[in-house]
Amino acid sequence: MNLYVTIGATPPAVADVHGALAVWLQALRVVAYNGPSLVAALDINATGYEVHQPVIDSLAWHEYGHALSFTRSTAEQRQDGVRLLELLPPNIRQSIYYPGGYKRHEVFDEVIAHVYPLMIGRAVRGGGYVPPDFLAPDVFNAFKEVIPWPPSP
Numbered sequence: 001m002n003l004y005v006t007i008g009a010t011p012p013a014v015a016d017v018h019g020a021l022a023v024w025l026q027a028l029r030v031v032a033y034n035g036p037s038l039v040a041a042l043d044i045n046a047t048g049y050e051v052h053q054p055v056i057d058s059l060a061w062h063e064y065g066h067a068l069s070f071t072r073s074t075a076e077q078r079q080d081g082v083r084l085l086e087l088l089p090p091n092i093r094q095s096i097y098y099p100g101g102y103k104r105h106e107v108f109d110e111v112i113a114h115v116y117p118l119m120i121g122r123a124v125r126g127g128g129y130v131p132p133d134f135l136a137p138d139v140f141n142a143f144k145e146v147i148p149w150p151p152s153p
Contacts, residue, residue, distance in 0.1 A: 022059055024066035031063040058117045065116025065147075069109040073146045080142065081108030087136035088114070108142075115143045123150075 009027055017023050021041060022033045042052045085096055085107050096102060096110045115135070123129055129150035131140040143149065 022063045024063050024070060026070055029067070029071075031060075031067065033059075058121065061117035061120045062113050065113035066109055068116065068147050069112035073108060073112070077142065077145065078105050078108040081105070081111055084108065084111045084136075084139050084142055087139050089134045092118075111139065112143055112146055115139060116147065119143070119149065 012023070012025065017034075019037075020034060021037055022031055024031050042055060082098070082104060085093055085098060088096075088111065092114050096107065096114065098104075098107050098110075102110055118135070119129070119131070121127075122132065131137075
């Protein structure tokens, strides 16, 4: 069954999702995981899921961060994406393909999507709800404007 035919929608362009292990599909408001690519990239069949659970968790939180940012941020906030990108630590900044991959208006959501699993991971591992020292205050403040932090019970 072709989901897009069923709902009468146009699927994303292959170039937009090429190589993605998961993607937030705004039109459907759902995260889609590329199971075969994920299994192959992590070599899950050889090592088992337990070894890769932290990577899978991070991927899921990253995509959920996209969903939250896309549905909660404003056009004005998105204009600040490139500036925030420059404030990220090099290892995170280099994983966001701009320019060349993401469009200027997509960078903000990608920044938030990278910060969200970082903050969730800290909270889960007992690091509390404070940002790590390497995260610029402007980036953390932008994150908190979109995602209530700390989360309320």
